[in-house]
Amino acid sequence: MVKKRVPDWLNSSLWASTPPPDDERLNRYVSKSTTTYAAESPVEPPVPVPPPAAARQEPPKPEIRDPLINNDNGSSASSSAEEISRQAQLLQELSRKVVNVGELRKLASRGIPDGAGIRSTVWKLLLGYLPSDRGLWSSELAKKRSQYKHFKEELLMNPSEITRRLDKSTNPENEESECSGLLSRSEITEGEHPLSLGQTSIWNQFFQDTEIIEQIDRDVKRTHPDMNFFSGDSQFAKSNQEALKNILVVFAKLNPGIRYVQGMNEILAPLFYVFRNDPNEEYAAFAEADTFFCFVELLSGFRDHFCQQLDNSVVGIRSTITKLSQLLKEHDEELWRHLEVTTKVNPQFYAFRWITLLLTQEFNFADSLIIWDTLLSDPEGPQETLLRICCAMLILVRRRLLAGDFTSNLKLLQHYPSTNISHLLYVANKMRSQPARQIF
Amino acid sequence: MVLVLVLALGDLHIPHRAPDLPAKFKSMLVPGKIQHIICTGNLCIKDVHDYLKIVCPDMHIIRGEYDEETRYPEIKTLTIGQFKIGVCHGHQIIPWGDLDSLAMLRRQLDVDILVTGHTHQFTAYKHEGGVVINPGSATGAYSSIAYDVNPSFVLMDIDGLRVVVYVYELIDGEVKVDKIDFKKTTAVTHSAY
Numbered sequence: 001m002v003k004k005r006v007p008d009w010l011n012s013s014l015w016a017s018t019p020p021p022d023d024e025r026l027n028r029y030v031s032k033s034t035t036t037y038a039a040e041s042p043v044e045p046p047v048p049v050p051p052p053a054a055a056r057q058e059p060p061k062p063e064i065r066d067p068l069i070n071n072d073n074g075s076s077a078s079s080s081a082e083e084i085s086r087q088a089q090l091l092q093e094l095s096r097k098v099v100n101v102g103e104l105r106k107l108a109s110r111g112i113p114d115g116a117g118i119r120s121t122v123w124k125l126l127l128g129y130l131p132s133d134r135g136l137w138s139s140e141l142a143k144k145r146s147q148y149k150h151f152k153e154e155l156l157m158n159p160s161e162i163t164r165r166l167d168k169s170t171n172p173e174n175e176e177s178e179c180s181g182l183l184s185r186s187e188i189t190e191g192e193h194p195l196s197l198g199q200t201s202i203w204n205q206f207f208q209d210t211e212i213i214e215q216i217d218r219d220v221k222r223t224h225p226d227m228n229f230f231s232g233d234s235q236f237a238k239s240n241q242e243a244l245k246n247i248l249v250v251f252a253k254l255n256p257g258i259r260y261v262q263g264m265n266e267i268l269a270p271l272f273y274v275f276r277n278d279p280n281e282e283y284a285a286f287a288e289a290d291t292f293f294c295f296v297e298l299l300s301g302f303r304d305h306f307c308q309q310l311d312n313s314v315v316g317i318r319s320t321i322t323k324l325s326q327l328l329k330e331h332d333e334e335l336w337r338h339l340e341v342t343t344k345v346n347p348q349f350y351a352f353r354w355i356t357l358l359l360t361q362e363f364n365f366a367d368s369l370i371i372w373d374t375l376l377s378d379p380e381g382p383q384e385t386l387l388r389i390c391c392a393m394l395i396l397v398r399r400r401l402l403a404g405d406f407t408s409n410l411k412l413l414q415h416y417p418s419t420n421i422s423h424l425l426y427v428a429n430k431m432r433s434q435p436a437r438q439i440f
Numbered sequence: 441m442v443l444v445l446v447l448a449l450g451d452l453h454i455p456h457r458a459p460d461l462p463a464k465f466k467s468m469l470v471p472g473k474i475q476h477i478i479c480t481g482n483l484c485i486k487d488v489h490d491y492l493k494i495v496c497p498d499m500h501i502i503r504g505e506y507d508e509e510t511r512y513p514e515i516k517t518l519t520i521g522q523f524k525i526g527v528c529h530g531h532q533i534i535p536w537g538d539l540d541s542l543a544m545l546r547r548q549l550d551v552d553i554l555v556t557g558h559t560h561q562f563t564a565y566k567h568e569g570g571v572v573i574n575p576g577s578a579t580g581a582y583s584s585i586a587y588d589v590n591p592s593f594v595l596m597d598i599d600g601l602r603v604v605v606y607v608y609e610l611i612d613g614e615v616k617v618d619k620i621d622f623k624k625t626t627a628v629t630h631s632a633y
Contacts, residue, residue, distance in 0.1 A: 158442075158443050159443070160443055160597050160599045160604075161599070163597075163604065164599060164602065167621065181565065181566060182563070182564070182565060182566075183564045183565065183566050183571065183605075183620045183622065184620070185564075185607065185618040185619065185620050186618060186619050186620075187616070187617075187618055187619075188606070188617040188618060188619050193595070193606045193608075193617045193619070194445050194473065194595055194597060194606060195468035195469070195470070195473065195595065195606075195608070196468075197467070197468065197470075206443075207472065207473055210472075
């Protein structure tokens with residue numbers, strides 16, 4: 001681990017991972033008392049109370065690494081007592097016959113430890129894919145998985161195969177009896193030939209879909225190029241890419257209104273990664289089907305962000321960005337004024353990506369999973385939480401922003417510096433309780 | 441499963457006997473849909489070659505007796521998927537359009553599908569486990585044996601051991617499409633694909 005010299009601006013109490021004693025915060029979470037709110041990200045070397053150089057240092061990445069797979073041992077050794085107890089509580093909750101999803105949400109919102117491999121199951125519960133009654137799990141899963149298989153068969157066939165199947169059903173194997181002679185011709189019904197330009201022609205639709213499929217293919221190949229799981233020549237990476245592609249193609253075909261928009265692949269990636277790495281082999285094998293439904297569920301809250309026609313509407317991305325702006329104004333008017341009025345950093349320049357891609361591009365993969373733990377578990381819904389986290393991101397770098405001009409501020413926000421995730425989430429959570437005054 | 445569409449056409453005789461392909465054909469021949477083009481010959485000029493190149497870059501062209509380009513081969517065989525295909529213009533096979541003579545050529549080239557032209561008449565014959573196809577004249581140009589010719593061409597959908605031959609004809613200003621199914625019995629031991 002490379003130790004960098006700590007810049008002065010970082011030496012503020014803001015970065016201390018032991019926040020000032022605050023009864024309110026402790027009460028919010030769990031009755032058991034905790035010492036530090038320290039959800040470790042596995043990549044960081046074990047340090048329960050990080051020194052002011054808590055700005056996370058990126059480990060050198062000469063080779064492709066999977067953050068969770070390679071560091072399981074490291075994290076379990078370093079887990080604080082709090083984390084171990086949280087893990088135990090989660091396990092206990094999950095082992096109940098009927099899971100109390102509300103309780104699960106509270107526990108999960110502080111981060112799900114990786115050690116027990118439960119993130120996959122917890123996310124499925126939080127997204128409503130698994131019902132809370134354990135007894136129903138196997139039948140529900142079987143139903144969904146078979147439904148997905150059916151979708152794939154129907155939607156991923158090319159027209160050649162479709163006509164072959166139709167022909168087989170209408171005239172079963174015959175002929176081949178005469179040795180030679182004129183081959184019999186049958187007339188084609190309206191438009192079902194490969195060059196058809198008819199709107200209802202399966203051939204025409206197929207060729208129109210080809211463009212989308214090519215786009216999906218390109219984006220999938222570019223997803224997380226630094227991770228073995230997603231990228232590279234291994235059979236594993238290729239099969240994962242294939243799965244991502246299938247999910248996105250099926251989604252696009254089932255949702256002609258929105259089809260595929262660039263960025264959906266980035267939202268899909270963490271879901272599939274977590275499900276595919278489920279220690280339960282059966283679940284891991286069906287990761288593709290499970291991810292599809294959870295992806296649909298997750299996206300349903302954010303679909304409107306991807307629809308260009310809705311950009312300026314009440315539900316579109318611009319409106320959401322405005323909400324962020326207002327949130328910032330509420331909590332830190334000085335910063336808001338400096339950013340938007342003085343330095344004219346329009347939030348669209350940085351928040352667009354933060355919001356539409358659910359912060360997957362702003363932090364490293366392992367951290368984004370922890371952020372998603374909070375996003376998915378918050379009872380207020382992912383969008384509210386997302387906005388609070390974005391607001392917290394701004395506030396945490398307020399010193400730099402206040403000192404900066406348009407260029408430096410934009411640069412900072414578009415390449416958000418690595419940060420202590422647990423502290424970020426703590427600040428974000430605080431905003432829930434203090435609507436109208438500054439935190440600092 | 442990948443789509444393999446093969447366009448077979450010929451005897452356009454542009455510009456001597458016809459100015460251009462029928463508009464209704466041209467509107468259908470959109471780039472990006474077809475994987476291969478087989479041309480029986482008598483384009484006759486380079487412009488037609490260039491146009492076809494845009495529709496599909498993978499072209500196999502045979503020399504007809506009126507082609508200006510002298511370097512096209514007279515006979516060609518190629519393998520697409522599970523099918524061996526032979527192409528020849530057909531003016532060399534006498535009697536013109538005679539099934540037995542064409543069948544002999546098919547056997548000689550040892551191909552599953554023999555594509556020839558020259559007669560400007562669409563035909564599709566089955567013969568001893570193979571097929572002889574004539575896509576006709578894509579422009580409806582007159583030939584030495586026929587004056588009233590309907591423009592026609594052929595599109596083959598090669599799907600494993602099965603080929604679906606779509607016949608496109610322009611009859612009284614309307615495009616009529618027919619379908620012919622053919623299945624071969626044995627697989628090729630090796631294939632170019």
